[in-house]
Amino acid sequence: MRSAYIAVLVAVAVAAVPRLGFAQDAKGATAKSAAGRWVPARTPDGQPDIQGVWANNSITPLQRPPQWAGKAFLNDEELAALKTAAATAVSVDSDAVFGDALVLAAIDNKKGQSFEPSTGNYNNFWLVEREVDNRTALIVDPPDGRIPPISEAAKTRAADQATARRLHPADGPEDRPLGERCLTFGTPRVGAGYNSYYQIVQSPGYVAIIHELGHEVRMIPLDRQPHVGPRLRLWLGDSRGHWEGDTLVVDTVNFSPKSNFQGSTANLHLVERFKRVGENTLNYEFTVTDPQVWARPWTVMIPLKGTTDKIYEYACHEGNSGMEGILSGYRVEEQDAAAASR
Amino acid sequence: MRMTLVVAMLGAVVLRTVPLGAHHAFSAEFDANRPVKLEGTVTQMEWVNPHAWIHLDVKKPDGTIEKWLIEGGTPNAMFRRGFTKDSLAAGTVIVVDGYQAKNRTLRANGRDLRLPDGRTLFVGSSGTGAPDERPEK
DSSP, X not given: OHXXXXXXXXXXXXXXXXXXXXXXXXXXXXXXXXXXXXXXXXXXXXXXXXXXXXXXXXXXXXXXXXXXXXXXXOOHHHHHHHHHXXXXXXXXXXXOOOTTHHHHHHHTTOOOOOSOTTTOXXXXXXXXXXXXXXXXXXXXXXXXXXXXXXXXXXXXXXXXXXXXXXXXXXXXXXXXXXXXXXXXXXXXXXXXXSSOEEEEEEETTEEEEEETTTTEEEEEEOSOOOOOOTXXXXXXXXXXXXXXXXEEEEEEEXXXXXXXXXXXXXXXXXXXXXXXXXXXXXXXXXXEEOTTTBSSOEEEEEEEEEESOOOOOOOSXXXXXXXXXXXXXXXXXXXXXXXHTX | OHHHHHHHHXXXXXXXXXXXXXXXXXXXXXXXXXXXXXXXXXEEEEOOSSOOEEEEEEEOTTSOEEEEEEEOOOSHHHHXXXXXXXXXXXXXXXXXXXXXXXXXXXEEEOSEEEOTTSOBTTOSSSSOOOTTOOOOO
């Protein structure tokens, strides 16, 4: 009786040691099912453990490029060719090549294009090396790997926004993009290779996701309470999570009308599924629905890779005189134009 | 008319590849009509996000010193590759190719950063490659 009591105390003491990240000894931390399938360890309160720092540095484009139409995966030959092409599409000398621009250049064996050909940005050495794998698109549904058709209303809205930006590029900070204003970089995130690191921390009743880019935190309660009322609109929406087996399902609504994911409105409905499928792989899948924008919902899957890196603070405002530079630069140009016309 | 359409389509393609909100458009801050090439001595490094800043003393032909501020990228990737906050030490001479700020201040984007011998900065596993680089970690 007494030894059983001590055994329980020991078990509780062992379970109470938090298991963070991947540097710790995994001895006894993961279990295998009878079939030998990998199963995550449990947090002290019984959640599947998806904690750690996870990175998305994949080169895979969001949408399947036309050159890869009809195939979800590259074969070994194509993968090898892509790796070679990706390595030569950029060099440390080239101007930084972001996002999908790298793979889109590599497919055609071309050099990656800067999105800022007039002034350039900065050397490519400021970016991480991208990881090449055999997937041809992040979008897994619809099967063609493309964003579904966009409504006429959404096209008009986008065109109006583009016109407004052209006519008023920088009257004030409100004319500039949300990220440039250090307000938010939104959710969900598909960008890779630019501060695309996420730290997940779990505690009883909550999952927290720290986004390195913008140093934003999503707090996801697991208490199955209803969403906040419809008049409350948030930059990252209002999230509610629950576990379905080993998959964390997060439902998010109440987006701010100023948020924008690929043209989404305040009515965006985001459903995410996080499933740890191995020691160093967290499959992140999400489905977005916005009937005002897309003809049908679409789904993305990004395999996040575990890393022993820490998250660096991205104190967006501190020492950031970019906004000041942009606004004052436009004022100088306006003054020049006014002087020239006199 | 046709030319306008082509330009508009090209514009649309460029917009799609811009990482939405990832960082600001340099062409909004810097002037494509004012290229600069500067050789100067680093006096201070600010390793901040979203852009690192390099303080550079540039000696003009007449001997006076201009104090330039060069805008770089996020430090995070370099720290992850093993560089440290001492990796661009004060006293290092570098060459900057970039464009001056639209507001005419002594600021430029660090479109291309090199050592005087032509080597790109931050190449290899660590250090700037400068002959007097500080020991790693």
